[in-house]
Amino acid sequence: MVDNGDPRVMRTRRRLVDAYRALLDENDGRRITVTSVAARAGVTRSSFYAHFTGTGDLAVTALGEFIETVIAFARDAVREGGSKREVNEHATLEMVRFIDRRRDEYGELLAHDADFLRAFEEAFARSALRSLLARAPVLGDPEVTARYAAAGTVSVISWWLRENIELTPEALAHELILAFPIDFSGPLDGVG
Numbered sequence: 001m002v003d004n005g006d007p008r009v010m011r012t013r014r015r016l017v018d019a020y021r022a023l024l025d026e027n028d029g030r031r032i033t034v035t036s037v038a039a040r041a042g043v044t045r046s047s048f049y050a051h052f053t054g055t056g057d058l059a060v061t062a063l064g065e066f067i068e069t070v071i072a073f074a075r076d077a078v079r080e081g082g083s084k085r086e087v088n089e090h091a092t093l094e095m096v097r098f099i100d101r102r103r104d105e106y107g108e109l110l111a112h113d114a115d116f117l118r119a120f121e122e123a124f125a126r127s128a129l130r131s132l133l134a135r136a137p138v139l140g141d142p143e144v145t146a147r148y149a150a151a152g153t154v155s156v157i158s159w160w161l162r163e164n165i166e167l168t169p170e171a172l173a174h175e176l177i178l179a180f181p182i183d184f185s186g187p188l189d190g191v192g
Helices: 007-026 034-041 045-051 055-079 084-101 103-112 114-133 142-162 169-179
Strands: none
Touching (some): 007 034, 055 103, 084 142, 103 114, 103 142, 114 142, 142 169
Protein backbone atom coordinates (compact mmCIF):
# COMPACT_ATOMS: atom_id res chain seq x y z
CA MET A 1 0.00 0.00 0.00
CA VAL A 2 1.16 3.50 -0.83
CA ASP A 3 2.23 5.53 2.17
CA ASN A 4 4.21 8.63 1.34
CA GLY A 5 3.93 12.39 1.17
CA ASP A 6 3.84 12.65 -2.65
CA PRO A 7 1.10 15.22 -3.41
CA ARG A 8 -0.23 13.09 -6.30
CA VAL A 9 -0.58 10.09 -4.01
CA MET A 10 -2.29 12.20 -1.36
CA ARG A 11 -4.71 13.67 -3.95
CA THR A 12 -5.63 10.19 -5.20
CA ARG A 13 -6.21 8.98 -1.64
CA ARG A 14 -8.34 12.07 -0.93
CA ARG A 15 -10.38 11.46 -4.11
CA LEU A 16 -11.03 7.87 -3.04
CA VAL A 17 -12.19 8.91 0.44
CA ASP A 18 -14.36 11.68 -1.00
CA ALA A 19 -15.85 9.29 -3.58
CA TYR A 20 -16.68 6.79 -0.85
CA ARG A 21 -18.35 9.45 1.30
CA ALA A 22 -20.35 10.69 -1.71
CA LEU A 23 -21.57 7.16 -2.42
CA LEU A 24 -22.51 6.76 1.25
CA ASP A 25 -24.42 10.02 1.15
CA GLU A 26 -26.41 8.87 -1.89
CA ASN A 27 -27.40 5.82 0.19
CA ASP A 28 -29.44 4.10 -2.50
CA GLY A 29 -29.32 0.78 -0.66
CA ARG A 30 -26.71 -0.83 -2.88
CA ARG A 31 -23.51 -2.15 -1.34
CA ILE A 32 -20.53 0.07 -2.08
CA THR A 33 -17.89 -1.78 -4.06
CA VAL A 34 -14.27 -1.15 -4.99
CA THR A 35 -15.41 -0.74 -8.61
CA SER A 36 -18.02 1.92 -7.73
CA VAL A 37 -15.57 3.90 -5.57
CA ALA A 38 -12.79 3.73 -8.17
CA ALA A 39 -15.19 4.80 -10.94
CA ARG A 40 -16.51 7.73 -8.85
CA ALA A 41 -12.94 8.80 -8.00
CA GLY A 42 -11.80 8.45 -11.61
CA VAL A 43 -9.06 5.94 -10.82
CA THR A 44 -8.42 2.29 -11.61
CA ARG A 45 -9.11 -0.61 -9.27
CA SER A 46 -5.36 -1.22 -9.02
CA SER A 47 -4.91 2.39 -7.92
CA PHE A 48 -7.62 1.83 -5.29
CA TYR A 49 -5.75 -1.23 -3.98
CA ALA A 50 -2.51 0.74 -3.85
CA HIS A 51 -4.19 2.84 -1.14
CA PHE A 52 -6.70 0.54 0.61
CA THR A 53 -7.13 -3.19 1.18
CA GLY A 54 -10.86 -2.98 0.44
CA THR A 55 -13.99 -0.97 1.13
CA GLY A 56 -13.85 -1.84 4.84
CA ASP A 57 -10.40 -0.24 5.09
CA LEU A 58 -11.69 2.81 3.21
CA ALA A 59 -14.78 2.96 5.45
CA VAL A 60 -12.56 3.07 8.53
CA THR A 61 -10.58 5.95 7.03
CA ALA A 62 -13.74 7.92 6.20
CA LEU A 63 -15.31 7.26 9.60
CA GLY A 64 -12.01 7.96 11.38
CA GLU A 65 -11.72 11.34 9.66
CA PHE A 66 -15.25 12.22 10.68
CA ILE A 67 -14.69 11.13 14.29
CA GLU A 68 -11.45 13.10 14.50
CA THR A 69 -13.21 16.23 13.20
CA VAL A 70 -16.02 15.89 15.74
CA ILE A 71 -13.67 15.14 18.63
CA ALA A 72 -11.39 18.06 17.70
CA PHE A 73 -14.43 20.34 17.78
CA ALA A 74 -15.38 18.93 21.19
CA ARG A 75 -11.82 19.40 22.50
CA ASP A 76 -11.85 23.04 21.44
CA ALA A 77 -15.31 23.64 22.90
CA VAL A 78 -14.29 22.19 26.28
CA ARG A 79 -11.06 24.26 26.28
CA GLU A 80 -13.21 27.35 25.67
CA GLY A 81 -15.27 26.58 28.78
CA GLY A 82 -18.05 24.38 27.46
CA SER A 83 -19.53 21.74 29.74
CA LYS A 84 -17.79 18.38 29.14
CA ARG A 85 -21.13 16.61 29.40
CA GLU A 86 -22.93 18.86 26.91
CA VAL A 87 -20.04 19.07 24.46
CA ASN A 88 -19.37 15.33 24.50
CA GLU A 89 -23.07 14.50 24.26
CA HIS A 90 -23.25 16.71 21.15
CA ALA A 91 -20.11 15.06 19.70
CA THR A 92 -21.49 11.60 20.44
CA LEU A 93 -24.82 12.54 18.85
CA GLU A 94 -23.05 13.76 15.71
CA MET A 95 -21.14 10.47 15.44
CA VAL A 96 -24.28 8.37 16.01
CA ARG A 97 -26.23 10.44 13.45
CA PHE A 98 -23.40 10.03 10.92
CA ILE A 99 -23.47 6.25 11.35
CA ASP A 100 -27.29 6.13 11.44
CA ARG A 101 -27.55 7.96 8.08
CA ARG A 102 -25.26 5.29 6.66
CA ARG A 103 -26.58 2.38 8.69
CA ASP A 104 -26.82 -0.06 5.77
CA GLU A 105 -23.11 0.17 5.02
CA TYR A 106 -21.74 0.61 8.55
CA GLY A 107 -24.20 -1.87 10.07
CA GLU A 108 -23.06 -4.54 7.63
CA LEU A 109 -19.39 -3.78 8.29
CA LEU A 110 -19.82 -3.73 12.07
CA ALA A 111 -21.77 -7.00 12.02
CA HIS A 112 -19.59 -8.96 9.59
CA ASP A 113 -16.13 -7.42 9.28
CA ALA A 114 -13.98 -8.01 12.37
CA ASP A 115 -11.12 -6.00 10.87
CA PHE A 116 -13.42 -3.00 10.38
CA LEU A 117 -14.72 -3.35 13.94
CA ARG A 118 -11.18 -3.41 15.39
CA ALA A 119 -10.03 -0.53 13.18
CA PHE A 120 -13.09 1.59 14.08
CA GLU A 121 -12.46 0.97 17.77
CA GLU A 122 -8.76 1.84 17.36
CA ALA A 123 -9.52 5.07 15.44
CA PHE A 124 -12.02 6.10 18.12
CA ALA A 125 -9.53 5.25 20.90
CA ARG A 126 -6.73 7.30 19.26
CA SER A 127 -9.00 10.33 18.90
CA ALA A 128 -10.29 9.97 22.45
CA LEU A 129 -6.74 9.64 23.79
CA ARG A 130 -5.64 12.82 21.99
CA SER A 131 -8.60 14.56 23.57
CA LEU A 132 -7.75 13.32 27.06
CA LEU A 133 -4.07 14.22 26.72
CA ALA A 134 -5.06 17.77 25.75
CA ARG A 135 -6.88 18.14 29.08
CA ALA A 136 -5.45 18.37 32.52
CA PRO A 137 -5.94 16.71 34.85
CA VAL A 138 -7.66 13.41 34.15
CA LEU A 139 -8.74 11.02 36.89
CA GLY A 140 -7.56 7.74 35.44
CA ASP A 141 -4.93 6.51 33.05
CA PRO A 142 -5.74 8.31 29.76
CA GLU A 143 -5.06 5.28 27.56
CA VAL A 144 -7.21 2.95 29.65
CA THR A 145 -10.01 5.54 29.75
CA ALA A 146 -9.85 6.16 25.97
CA ARG A 147 -9.86 2.45 25.13
CA TYR A 148 -12.67 1.75 27.59
CA ALA A 149 -14.81 4.53 26.08
CA ALA A 150 -14.01 3.41 22.52
CA ALA A 151 -14.71 -0.29 23.10
CA GLY A 152 -17.96 0.40 24.92
CA THR A 153 -19.19 2.93 22.38
CA VAL A 154 -18.38 0.75 19.38
CA SER A 155 -19.98 -2.27 21.04
CA VAL A 156 -23.19 -0.40 21.85
CA ILE A 157 -23.43 1.17 18.37
CA SER A 158 -22.85 -2.27 16.79
CA TRP A 159 -25.60 -3.79 18.95
CA TRP A 160 -27.95 -0.88 18.13
CA LEU A 161 -27.46 -1.36 14.39
CA ARG A 162 -27.36 -5.17 14.37
CA GLU A 163 -30.47 -5.63 16.52
CA ASN A 164 -32.28 -2.60 15.08
CA ILE A 165 -32.91 -1.32 18.60
CA GLU A 166 -35.76 1.18 18.93
CA LEU A 167 -33.67 4.10 20.18
CA THR A 168 -33.36 7.35 18.29
CA PRO A 169 -29.82 8.64 17.69
CA GLU A 170 -30.55 11.30 20.32
CA ALA A 171 -31.61 8.74 22.92
CA LEU A 172 -28.65 6.49 22.15
CA ALA A 173 -26.18 9.39 22.43
CA HIS A 174 -27.72 10.36 25.77
CA GLU A 175 -27.43 6.80 27.09
CA LEU A 176 -23.83 6.56 25.90
CA ILE A 177 -22.84 9.80 27.62
CA LEU A 178 -24.43 8.58 30.86
CA ALA A 179 -22.18 5.50 30.66
CA PHE A 180 -18.98 7.35 29.65
CA PRO A 181 -16.11 7.66 32.11
CA ILE A 182 -16.26 10.92 34.07
CA ASP A 183 -13.17 12.26 32.24
CA PHE A 184 -15.39 12.53 29.15
CA SER A 185 -18.76 13.27 30.65
CA GLY A 186 -18.02 15.36 33.70
CA PRO A 187 -19.94 14.91 36.93
CA LEU A 188 -23.72 14.73 36.91
CA ASP A 189 -25.40 17.88 38.20
CA GLY A 190 -25.32 17.84 41.98
CA VAL A 191 -22.96 14.82 42.07
CA GLY A 192 -19.19 14.93 42.70
